[in-house]
Amino acid sequence: MTTATAVLDARGLTKSFDGHPVLQGLDLQVREGEFIAVMGPSGSGKSTLLYNISGMDTMTGGNVHFAGQDLGSLNQKQLARLRLTTMGFIFQHVYLLKNLCLLDNIVLPAYLAGLAPRHELNQRALALMERAGVAGLADRDVTQASGGQLQRIGICRALINRPQILFGDEPTGALDSTAASEIMDILGELNAEGTTIMLVTHDPKVAAHTSRVIFLVDGRIVGDRQQDPYTGTGLDQRQHDLTAWLLQHGF
Amino acid sequence: MNLGSRPDSVAPPGKVHVDAADADSREHGHRDRGRLRLGPRAGGLGMYGRMAVRDFSRNRSVTAALVVLMMLSVMLGTASAGTLVRLIGASSDLMTRADAPHVAQLHAGEFDQQAVDRWVAGRSEVLHHQTMLMLGIDGANLLFDGEPQTASIQQNSLVVPNTQRDLLLDLDNRPITEVAPGSIVLPVYHQVESSLEVGDTVRITAADGFAIDLTISGFARDSIMNPAIASSKRLAVAASDLEEVRAHTGEVEHLVEFWLHDPATQTAGFTRAYQDAGLPQAGPMVDSRTFRLLTMIGDGMVAAVVILVSMLLLLVGLLCLRFSFLTAVEQDYREIGVLKAIGVAPRDIRHIYLTKYALLAGMASLVGLLAGLAVIPLLTRNITRYMGTASGLANWIVPGLAAALIFVALVLFMLVLLRRFNRISAVTALRAGATSQPRAARLRLHRSRLPVQLRLGTMDVVGRWPVYLLLFFVFAVSTFIMIVPVNSATTATDPAFINYMGVGTVDVRLDLRHDDASSQEQFERAVAQLRSEPDVAAISPMVTTRHDTLDREGIPASLYIENGDHRLLPLTYADGRAPTDSSEIAMSLLALHQSGRTVGDSVPITVGGQVNDLTIVGSYQDITHGGSTAKSVLPTDGEEIMWYVIGVQLAPGTDATATAQALGRDLAPARVAAIEQWQAQTLGPIADQITIAAGVSALVAIALAVLMTALFARMLLARDAGPIAIQRAIGADDTGLRQQYLTRILLVLLLGVTVGTLAANTLGERLFNLMFEAMFGGFDMLFQGTSRIDFAINPLLAYLLLPVVLLGAVTAAIVASSRSISTASISSLTTE
Ligand SMILES: Nc1ncnc2c1ncn2[C@@H]1O[C@H](COP(=O)(O)OP(=O)(O)O)[C@@H](O)[C@H]1O
Numbered sequence A: 001m002t003t004a005t006a007v008l009d010a011r012g013l014t015k016s017f018d019g020h021p022v023l024q025g026l027d028l029q030v031r032e033g034e035f036i037a038v039m040g041p042s043g044s045g046k047s048t049l050l051y052n053i054s055g056m057d058t059m060t061g062g063n064v065h066f067a068g069q070d071l072g073s074l075n076q077k078q079l080a081r082l083r084l085t086t087m088g089f090i091f092q093h094v095y096l097l098k099n100l101c102l103l104d105n106i107v108l109p110a111y112l113a114g115l116a117p118r119h120e121l122n123q124r125a126l127a128l129m130e131r132a133g134v135a136g137l138a139d140r141d142v143t144q145a146s147g148g149q150l151q152r153i154g155i156c157r158a159l160i161n162r163p164q165i166l167f168g169d170e171p172t173g174a175l176d177s178t179a180a181s182e183i184m185d186i187l188g189e190l191n192a193e194g195t196t197i198m199l200v201t202h203d204p205k206v207a208a209h210t211s212r213v214i215f216l217v218d219g220r221i222v223g224d225r226q227q228d229p230y231t232g233t234g235l236d237q238r239q240h241d242l243t244a245w246l247l248q249h250g251f
Numbered sequence B: 001m002n003l004g005s006r007p008d009s010v011a012p013p014g015k016v017h018v019d020a021a022d023a024d025s026r027e028h029g030h031r032d033r034g035r036l037r038l039g040p041r042a043g044g045l046g047m048y049g050r051m052a053v054r055d056f057s058r059n060r061s062v063t064a065a066l067v068v069l070m071m072l073s074v075m076l077g078t079a080s081a082g083t084l085v086r087l088i089g090a091s092s093d094l095m096t097r098a099d100a101p102h103v104a105q106l107h108a109g110e111f112d113q114q115a116v117d118r119w120v121a122g123r124s125e126v127l128h129h130q131t132m133l134m135l136g137i138d139g140a141n142l143l144f145d146g147e148p149q150t151a152s153i154q155q156n157s158l159v160v161p162n163t164q165r166d167l168l169l170d171l172d173n174r175p176i177t178e179v180a181p182g183s184i185v186l187p188v189y190h191q192v193e194s195s196l197e198v199g200d201t202v203r204i205t206a207a208d209g210f211a212i213d214l215t216i217s218g219f220a221r222d223s224i225m226n227p228a229i230a231s232s233k234r235l236a237v238a239a240s241d242l243e244e245v246r247a248h249t250g251e252v253e254h255l256v257e258f259w260l261h262d263p264a265t266q267t268a269g270f271t272r273a274y275q276d277a278g279l280p281q282a283g284p285m286v287d288s289r290t291f292r293l294l295t296m297i298g299d300g301m302v303a304a305v306v307i308l309v310s311m312l313l314l315l316v317g318l319l320c321l322r323f324s325f326l327t328a329v330e331q332d333y334r335e336i337g338v339l340k341a342i343g344v345a346p347r348d349i350r351h352i353y354l355t356k357y358a359l360l361a362g363m364a365s366l367v368g369l370l371a372g373l374a375v376i377p378l379l380t381r382n383i384t385r386y387m388g389t390a391s392g393l394a395n396w397i398v399p400g401l402a403a404a405l406i407f408v409a410l411v412l413f414m415l416v417l418l419r420r421f422n423r424i425s426a427v428t429a430l431r432a433g434a435t436s437q438p439r440a441a442r443l444r445l446h447r448s449r450l451p452v453q454l455r456l457g458t459m460d461v462v463g464r465w466p467v468y469l470l471l472f473f474v475f476a477v478s479t480f481i482m483i484v485p486v487n488s489a490t491t492a493t494d495p496a497f498i499n500y501m502g503v504g505t506v507d508v509r510l511d512l513r514h515d516d517a518s519s520q521e522q523f524e525r526a527v528a529q530l531r532s533e534p535d536v537a538a539i540s541p542m543v544t545t546r547h548d549t550l551d552r553e554g555i556p557a558s559l560y561i562e563n564g565d566h567r568l569l570p571l572t573y574a575d576g577r578a579p580t581d582s583s584e585i586a587m588s589l590l591a592l593h594q595s596g597r598t599v600g601d602s603v604p605i606t607v608g609g610q611v612n613d614l615t616i617v618g619s620y621q622d623i624t625h626g627g628s629t630a631k632s633v634l635p636t637d638g639e640e641i642m643w644y645v646i647g648v649q650l651a652p653g654t655d656a657t658a659t660a661q662a663l664g665r666d667l668a669p670a671r672v673a674a675i676e677q678w679q680a681q682t683l684g685p686i687a688d689q690i691t692i693a694a695g696v697s698a699l700v701a702i703a704l705a706v707l708m709t710a711l712f713a714r715m716l717l718a719r720d721a722g723p724i725a726i727q728r729a730i731g732a733d734d735t736g737l738r739q740q741y742l743t744r745i746l747l748v749l750l751l752g753v754t755v756g757t758l759a760a761n762t763l764g765e766r767l768f769n770l771m772f773e774a775m776f777g778g779f780d781m782l783f784q785g786t787s788r789i790d791f792a793i794n795p796l797l798a799y800l801l802l803p804v805v806l807l808g809a810v811t812a813a814i815v816a817s818s819r820s821i822s823t824a825s826i827s828s829l830t831t832e
């Protein structure tokens, strides 16, 4: 897996808000099929990193190549199109649109991309819901589902356009531990099937599910740890090892 | 409780925060929203103050819109009240200074002053009477700056100005009692309509080669013949000049004028007594009520339109107030709950809001009042020109009162809105933190074939329509105030409008007043000549006679009945049909109302000294001769003939204006006018004023729509920062998002324009007719159905051009204000 090509290549990435630097010359390569956890103290720039390498925010300096394209050379419309068709996002607060039912929320990015006939996209969405264990909620309103269910809907939405990479910003942050581990199981399965995933988290238990952990402090990578892909057993041991490593780096 | 707009999403504990709709509070830096502070300051003024200030800055757009609306409605309310009071003031000032007669009878032909004097000696109610000699000059013999007045429908007469009563006034409202030989003083009407100046020349010619040049030495306001619709005009000259002209040309008429002790109660009885006494009356008789009406019609209509616009703006302002208020309550829901929970009385809570909104209303009213006072001179330009200005405290008090009244209405409305507070329970407010559950979307994206953004826009409008209600009203009202005046103007200038002037579809109209026995011969000669003209296709000669009848109270009254064959060149009847013999009568809507009868009834008419009961077979609209006329086929021999009218239909392709002019020369003193010209000259000035009002209100409408759209779009974008950021995060681009917002507002616009147009053509038409009812019948004729004019709509203008202009303006406003879409991004959402 380490021999695979880099889908995402960030060099000298800097970002500052009102002159205040948040990312300070950051280098990061993400290879196809990786499952990465980005960790770090609150305010260290984890979310900012995610938004800048995905072109959602405009970086202050450096460059990012995604699937061979230089993000800095794309305009707003092209970036939107790139995100729409090649990236998926899941967020801590899910961010669903309240005036749409759950199925509508999932199909929206697909309709926007318009890569397949609508009835086919609807079928694809229903299949994803089935897989995520939320079949039957299609016609429900956003207020008529639990937090865990909503996060699964968020995952379905992120996957609807068959992205090359899935980004997550603390997707389990607002969930209780049962719901969180169910979400991590789903993500693990997706990764096993080949989806590249990059997650921001501050929870070592979540990070223990991944194959690579990056530790961020003050906008710099201070640690980069490879671990074996999680196979469903020995999570406590993995978490223990990871915590020890994190403590070494000032967690 | 549904408060009409979407609540902020304050997620209950343990639930996922779904949507970040409170992004606008973050934008303004109020991060402590929704957090409870039960510290020592919580119940004190600190919290009150914070709530008020926060509300201002949080809802800047809505607050701004509210202030602007309140200001505009106060401004127009003030301006229209100011215009009305000045109109009434100036016209009564003019009448007083000029000492206008209470009753005046114009008489052409032989005149016996002694007979009048003898009769007056026996009438105790007469205070004064006097007779003025008027020398009517034919339009062809009267040249202003070399320009013959043949096309003018005005009857111009030379007079020697009175010195004591019924005075002509100069432009400073000082009496003109003397005109120097060689000079002439023209009515203001000619100054305005023919753009004349002091020093210009008026030439009077005669068939025998006589010509005299008079220099304009000034212009005069005439208390009884000022406006265009009073079709006689008095031109003042020196006695010597009048005599010189009279030796060569002109038709002598006498204007017999009376002043009564108590005109309010004595006028009606006096006029009837005069008419029955067999005194000189070959010509119209008018009283001061008519003078006043004629004087005020045009400007009164402008004021009426401005009042209408101001009322509608007030309505929109009230809606905006409600909207702004609900938004504030919704956002402060928790705080209100806290205040209630710790025992603050609802009265005190209401007090915070009332103070704030009343302060806004007060400020807006003050600025609106000042702006309104500044606009008054613009609206009263015409009044000032024709009547001057009456000084007086009322000119300032009445506009001030209007502003105060609107202010009071606003505060009262606030008090009604504030009652809502009593319904907020502390417990539900604290527990839910939201005023209503988000409604489930009824439309489904995944079942639609529409383009995504179009569909999303539609779903949003349908899903939370109460939010768009205000905008909908704004668009409907804008359309209404744009279309009604425009339709009124097109109606007044439409060729079909002559139908309402008591004549059928004719091309040329001949008017001849009955002066003496020779008039009858002139009429017969005209009929004969018209019959022999090759260009004339058909004519309908009519003889109007005066008859006694009984009004709805059974009191004797006069009725003018037009006799002839009404089946020739017929007009459109509101009800029923034309009378076919002497047992039938058709009455104008106003006359019918005055008689207290309806079509199918019979009405007593004195014919040949005997009372006959005529069957009313039809009713029609007539705005000529004061609106009260009738049609029948009575014998006219031996009756009191008033005037003659001949409707002429020309052969196709004949030039009506040229023919009318040629006939006018041949058939003098009958006045012949092409009907379009006749209409343009009688109704033209009124139509011009309506057109001005239409222009002003169209501008106001567009400004209102643009302003409200811009503010609303900004507010919507601020409120929707969350959903926008989400959509952008999942890959929607700005163009698409803009399309979505455009769809929402254009959809509302479409609905608003449709409803506004429908209302304009139904309600607006009714309003237009009310105006005519008041104009011709006075205020007691309002709502009596005496006016039934159909809007003549110019579909291109009303259904295409105006909506397109509105659409364009609104679209531009949305596009301009949707630039701020770009500022909402996901990183601002996640910074918690
Ligand atoms: N949109 C923004 N505007 C200003 N400052 C921001 C913005 N987003 C993030 N920051 C700042 O950048 C720093 C890093 O934020 P973030 O990347 O959200 O940290 P975290 O690692 O907790 O996700 C913080 O100090 C935050 O205040």
Ligand SMILES: [Mg+2]
Binding pocket: A046, A047, A048, B830
């Ligand atoms: Mg973060």
